[in-house]
Amino acid sequence: MSDPEAKFGRDPHVLLRVIAKFLIPLIALFAFYVQFHGDYGPGGGFQAGVILAASVILYALIFGLTEAKKAFPPRLIRYGMTLGVVLYGGTGVVNFILGGEFLNYSNLASDPAAGQHYGILAVELGVLITVTTVMIAIFYAFGSRQPETSNEDW
């Protein structure tokens, strides 16, 4: 990307960038609200993961794919996909080891209700990580296919 400031004398996307910088943390925060609200009401790892990925995708749209890839390297994304699945499946394996059925969280704590709570937290965290990274990976895969929109084409 050519340096826009050299061409136009100032950043032509200053409005977009300032507002996006303001919005992105809020979107991420909302994602975590949806994530933890999922225990008691509508929400959960899948929706939260999509919202969290949307904040990264917005960052990539405003600041460019290269910048986004610097902040969230594709390598990490690849490991994230695995980490989420392993966290989900690993919870089930822990249940196995503790002598229960696969994904029967009741044995995670002495109190079955508390065990269910811990279990769903761990599983939803796994879902969040995998969904976020997969969404970003899909975006990267499509975004990398063609050159980015140049500043002149805006």
Add this chain to the structure above:
Amino acid sequence: MSFLDLVPDWLLIHGPAFLMALPLIMAAITAILPNKRVAWTSTFIVTAILTLTAFSIALYNVEVGTTLYKMGGWAPPHGISLVIDALNAPVIVLIAVMSLLTVVYALPATVAEIRPNKRAPFYAAFLLCTAGLLGMVVTGDAFNVFVFLEVSSISTYVLVAMGAARDRRALSAAYNYLILGSIGATFFVIGVGFLYMETGTLNMADMARILADLDGGSRVAKVAFGFIIIGLGLKLAMFPLHTWLPGAYAYAPTPVTTFLASTATKAALYLLLRFTFFVFDPSYAYVADILMFILVGLGVIGMVFASLQAIFQTDVRRMLAFSSVAQVGYMLLGIGIATTASVAAGYLHLINHAIIKGGLFLALGAMWYRFGITRMEDFRGLGQTMPLTMGAFTVSGLSLIGVPFTAGFISKLNLTVAAADAGWLWAVGVIMVSSILALIYIGRVLLLAYFQSPPKVNGVEVARNEAPIAMLIPMWFLALSSIFIGIKSDAVVGAATRAAEFLLGAG
């Protein structure tokens, strides 16, 4: 049961969940493993453990009968249950064994066919496919079936597309398969949705009970049945819905073709059995009509028409692919006659055909590995240049035709007897015609391989160049099991009869 004493109790109780959790988790881990031997080794260990687990579960099932595993401790019908019964235990063993053989074979095959940086993802997708297939066979929940169907299908599209390193046509074949496979899955899930609307449950045993109470249910259940049959028909390559199959089989990497041919369509056939005889019941008029006119009709047309198409193929992989469509016709015929004996024969052919076609595709892959050949005329003199590989191909090929003392003979014999007993004498004729057609297309290859001399390259005859041992072992294992079943068929016929009696009751 001395073998069962060696297996820990834990595995017998938690085996059903372990069967799908292990490959699922290991697939995710394999995806980030380094690309060299590590990915292969871990996949090999996983499939070996799966095979042992599957065997012990199947033996345990023979001993104690149907077992139910409550996923996450939630009791059915609200929770997801995993059910092991006489119907799915043999299919589980089949999938696990085929995955192990495919992995052994894939060690040399992937070196030739998959780009180095794609090998770990290849094994990851393979494990994911195995997890999906095992999952859809063990689960007792209709929606869960759809989820695992998609897990296995989506990883299969990836696996087929990986053949692009060898032949770019793999991409269009994979895309074709993607579109048709997705339509199939969509039809299936629409059907499950209608069933849920009719019965208010997703647990298959519960659905069966409620449908029986409703005496087959209203028009919603009929529509559901239609959608499910078409959806599964696409997945199992029922005759006019088979167009994705030849391309996918011909251009996928050879280990993938083998695995697909011997497990993916078989798992879909298992689901067809599960839905027609377990969830629905042939005593409902609409189920009986579909069995009689759609499954038998299309099966018989497929047997003859796809065999004819196979005869006119110049590419041996496509020939075997069309032959698979024809063989599915035998199984559909067995299912459609809907007597205990015929369903047992269809089920028997499901297992036997997986063994036969697996062996054929493995041999074909080895020939490609050594000489890069798939076209019919390149098979000249292979009996001299690759005697062991061609030997395995011959044994499996004869079994496909139905020569006595092979697995194919046993299943065709049982099917013929069952059809004759049910008074379907014309079906016996069609089985004979289709077998003769199989003799023609397999015979063409055998004639070229044994009665022609090897081609000359620069004036010198091509020298003997046998396949590597890692390819010969799985190939001959399948060829010899085909003969073994032909001579001593008690175990497999017994398993098939138990499955049919489970579905239809004895006699």
